[in-house]
Amino acid sequence: MKNSAMVMQIQDPASQRLTWYKPPLTVLVIKKVHDAQILAPFVQLVHWLVHDKSMVVFVEAAVLDDTLLAEYGDFTSVKERLMTFRASTDDLTDKIDFIICLGGDGTLLHASSLFQQSVPPVMAFHLGSLGFLTPFEFNNFQEQVMNVLEGHAALTLRSRLQCVVLRKSQDDNKDKKKPTTILVLNEVVVDRGPSPYLSNIDLFLDGKHITSVQGDGLIVSTPTGSTAYAVAAGASMIHPSVPAIMVTPICPHSLSFRPIVVPAGVELKIALSPEARNAMWVSFDGRNRQALQHGDSLYVTTSVYPVPSICAQDQISDWFDSLAECLHWNVRKKQKQMDELSDLTHSSSDNLEELDNNHDERPSDT
Numbered sequence: 413m414k415n416s417a418m419v420m421q422i423q424d425p426a427s428q429r430l431t432w433y434k435p436p437l438t439v440l441v442i443k444k445v446h447d448a449q450i451l452a453p454f455v456q457l458v459h460w461l462v463h464d465k466s467m468v469v470f471v472e473a474a475v476l477d478d479t480l481l482a483e484y485g486d487f488t489s490v491k492e493r494l495m496t497f498r499a500s501t502d503d504l505t506d507k508i509d510f511i512i513c514l515g516g517d518g519t520l521l522h523a524s525s526l527f528q529q530s531v532p533p534v535m536a537f538h539l540g541s542l543g544f545l546t547p548f549e550f551n552n553f554q555e556q557v558m559n560v561l562e563g564h565a566a567l568t569l570r571s572r573l574q575c576v577v578l579r580k581s582q583d584d585n586k587d588k589k590k591p592t593t594i595l596v597l598n599e600v601v602v603d604r605g606p607s608p609y610l611s612n613i614d615l616f617l618d619g620k621h622i623t624s625v626q627g628d629g630l631i632v633s634t635p636t637g638s639t640a641y642a643v644a645a646g647a648s649m650i651h652p653s654v655p656a657i658m659v660t661p662i663c664p665h666s667l668s669f670r671p672i673v674v675p676a677g678v679e680l681k682i683a684l685s686p687e688a689r690n691a692m693w694v695s696f697d698g699r700n701r702q703a704l705q706h707g708d709s710l711y712v713t714t715s716v717y718p719v720p721s722i723c724a725q726d727q728i729s730d731w732f733d734s735l736a737e738c739l740h741w742n743v744r745k746k747q748k749q750m751d752e753l754s755d756l757t758h759s760s761s762d763n764l765e766e767l768d769n770n771h772d773e774r775p776s777d778t
Contacts, residue, residue: 425653425727430533430565430720436509438468440532442523444515448480450539453550454514455484460554462490465561470495470508499526508532510560510722514550516540521697524572524597524719533567535560535722544639544738547724556724566723568730570636570652571676574715575600575696580707595715596697598637602682602710603629603662605693605703610665612688616681617674624685627664629692632657632680632712636719639739647671649741651731652721657714676714683709 439461443454454475461467473496481487497504504526513519513536520536536546537553548556559565577592604611613625633642635650638658643649647660648671655676661669674680684692684706694710695701704710723730735741 425568426566428567428569428727430560430563430567430722432563436561438470438507438509440470440504440508440511442472442511442513442519443475444519444540445474447515450514451478451480451484453537453539455481455487457512457514457553458494459486459490462493468495469493470497470504472496473498505529510535512557513537513546514539515546517542517545520545520719520721521597524595525697525699528595529717531717531719533720533722542738544734545636545721547730547734560722566726568652568721568723568727569718570597570721571634571655571718572597572715573600573632573634573657574713576711577694577702577704578709578711580705594696594700595717597634597719598640598697599631599633599642600694600696600710600712601629601631601641602692602694604690607690609689611690611692612685613692614683614685615659618678619681625661625664626666628662630682631660631662632682633660642671645671648673649735653727655714657712678713680712681709682712
């Protein structure tokens, strides 16, 4: 009899499809801030969603403060029908059916930060700089949004990291505040901050001390974040559907300290070594930067709340297209075929025969 524990269940990423249990009615539109080029697409989109599709559209309150929007006549007729919120005070949980991002990768990171639990499906249009996480082009947005509304789309479930900062004072029961919990889509970075000394950081995996990091710092990233800061520090690129956590040292003072990949289900603990000469600094997707002192700890695990990213094509094509277009992965001039080199080959052969003939005609030494 087979032991079920010996059988590995492997999910095909292609099985992850967008399914609506009820028609979507509310949409959150996030646009890149301080970019005048995105105003026209933003106005076109919200006008179409409100008037043509009769949807409830949420935007951040700060978006309506942009004085340049007054120059767009179409926006005046739709402005009063938009629902606004403030990220610092309002909770969007269970209010949004899906999200549309206009801009670069930062808009998707911002959308992730707005939902510290379940995240609605995210459709990201490439209107920024790099666009690694934004596979959609805006020129035919109506057709593409209609495909999403009808459920004709694949999903990539991008895992996030749950990061918990536990202060020493909390261990001593002197501070009754809850530990700080932050979810990140790309990475959490621990570094030496402004100190001139090497960081000296202890790394634990499921309570076991693995190693001490002596260098500029450490990057703990998701597979999505493997193509961000981590790849610049020498890590491998991992498809976002792979369940894993990447641990990448930043400029380690060791020739043998290579990046590693650990299972998604483990818990990492990061703390200052007792011998550390300085504090360590931590940032979460480039935000909420704060210092960690001796006795403070950072716990990192894989969150149960991923970011469902809507694919323009499918999980595989979108990722490899981004590698090629954004990072120019394996871009090289192709080697010519043999028939293209035939003339050169014949020419070389003729030259060799001529040299041989000339050699035979030389007088022999006496």
